[in-house]
Amino acid sequence: xxxxxxxxLSHAPGITGRSHLVEPDKEATRDAFYACLxxxxxxxxxxxxxxxxxxxxxxxxxFFMDNMxxxxxxxxxxxxxxxxxxxxxxxxxxxxxxxxxxxxxxxxLMLKKVDLAYSEEWQCDxxxxxxxxxxxxxxxxxxxxxxxxxQGPPLTPLNRVWNFxxxxxxxxxxxxxxxxxxxxxxxxxxxxxPDSGKINEVWDRQFLERLMSQNKEQLLSYSxxxxxxxxxxxxxxxxTLIAAAAAAGGRGTLQFYSAELPIFAVGxxxxxxxxxx
Amino acid sequence: xxxxxVQKFLYNLNRDDRTQKEFGRNKRQALAAYDLTQEEYIxxxxxxxxxxxxxxxxxxxxxxxxxxxxxxxxxxLQAMRDGVSKYGPVRHGIYAMxxxxxxxxxxxxxxxxxxx
Numbered sequence: 001x002x003x004x005x006x007x008x009l010s011h012a013p014g015i016t017g018r019s020h021l022v023e024p025d026k027e028a029t030r031d032a033f034y035a036c037l038x039x040x041x042x043x044x045x046x047x048x049x050x051x052x053x054x055x056x057x058x059x060x061x062x063f064f065m066d067n068m069x070x071x072x073x074x075x076x077x078x079x080x081x082x083x084x085x086x087x088x089x090x091x092x093x094x095x096x097x098x099x100x101x102x103x104x105x106x107x108x109l110m111l112k113k114v115d116l117a118y119s120e121e122w123q124c125d126x127x128x129x130x131x132x133x134x135x136x137x138x139x140x141x142x143x144x145x146x147x148x149x150x151q152g153p154p155l156t157p158l159n160r161v162w163n164f165x166x167x168x169x170x171x172x173x174x175x176x177x178x179x180x181x182x183x184x185x186x187x188x189x190x191x192x193x194p195d196s197g198k199i200n201e202v203w204d205r206q207f208l209e210r211l212m213s214q215n216k217e218q219l220l221s222y223s224x225x226x227x228x229x230x231x232x233x234x235x236x237x238x239x240t241l242i243a244a245a246a247a248a249g250g251r252g253t254l255q256f257y258s259a260e261l262p263i264f265a266v267g268x269x270x271x272x273x274x275x276x277x
Numbered sequence: 278x279x280x281x282x283v284q285k286f287l288y289n290l291n292r293d294d295r296t297q298k299e300f301g302r303n304k305r306q307a308l309a310a311y312d313l314t315q316e317e318y319i320x321x322x323x324x325x326x327x328x329x330x331x332x333x334x335x336x337x338x339x340x341x342x343x344x345x346x347x348x349x350x351x352x353x354l355q356a357m358r359d360g361v362s363k364y365g366p367v368r369h370g371i372y373a374m375x376x377x378x379x380x381x382x383x384x385x386x387x388x389x390x391x392x393x
Binding site for chain 1: 281284285288291292330335336337338339340341344345347350354357358361371372
């Protein structure tokens with residue numbers, strides 16, 4: 001069973017860059033979130049994962065609207081990041097080890113079912129660097145980045161996101177290497193706008209209930225207009241979380257959720273899924 | 278209006294060291310290849326976050342430009358609010374997204390204070 005772990009976690013630049021701005025009465029919540037991320041790191045390590053596939057959201061770090069893939073996998077030998085000002089993000093410049101042979105094998109198989117683009121040049125922004133900062137703090141686990149266009153409509157439909165997750169799973173299952181997958185994105189949030197910090201907790205919890213229970217029908221029923229209205233443009237990133245659920249196939253366990261850290265501009269979420277047979 | 282050109286320059290600036298160096302050295306030269314209106318040119322050249330937001334620049338692009346300019350987070354948020362007060366609602370782009378005859382961007386209902 002080469003897929004040995006599938007989970008989700010939030011990303012946002014504030015999680016690292018604005019940690020010091022958390023209000024004193026919320027520091028315990030922040031620390032509990034960080035502790036849960038540490039447990040996720042340990043779960044990935046103890047799973048025996050030899051590579052980590054990070055399914056993230058394209059934030060214009062690699063692609064622009066002159067050529068925007070719906071899905072892209074980084075198959076290069078190394079990746080770099082963050083693109084952002086390092087003092088702002090509070091993550092220094094890194095060279096991240098890729099897994100070119102494994103990634104190419106996975107991409108070849110996925111292409112039988114998904115129109116997956118690939119790139120041998122990959123720059124990571126906070127969408128991948130923040131998760132790696134917690135999950136592979138020593139940058140000693142090869143990383144295969146995948147991005148889904150979640151910012152530049154028209155966006156890939158949710159049913160195709162589900163297919164992407166299933167295709168990723170199928171491709172992982174025939175590899176000899178143990179592989180972990182994390183989907184990283186926000187649920188409701190209005191990042192980098194005047195509404196940053198707003199979180200629709202009710203909507204988030206309903207989405208998470210659907211996600212943890214693998215309720216495919218309800219997960220795929222969201223329209224982009226509904227998501228935009230209730231969850232902001234950041235809500236389009238549910239694609240990354242749905243992909244991780246589809247890849248896992250099993251029920252999820254919500255390990256952390258808090259809407260109490262608006263300075264991070266996202267509801268803070270950590271969860272893992274059972275890997276179905 | 279050439280929001281595409283504005284965003285493309287900022288996209289290149291955000292992710293490319295050479296573009297950053299060129300922009301730092303000679304803004305006019307760095308911007309010469311982009312088909313910008315005078316208003317757009319001034320917004321980028323002066324680092325007017327509020328105007329760029331109103332012009333419709335995506336936050337994921339604008340936020341990184343703010344970081345490049347070393348603008349503190351709360352100042353960045355305030356600059357967008359000030360931009361709406363000064364220049365009016367967001368004109369184009371994803372924050373002016375419409376559907377079912379509703380305009381979703383809540384630029385007239387901005388939250389003050391502690392939002393981050």
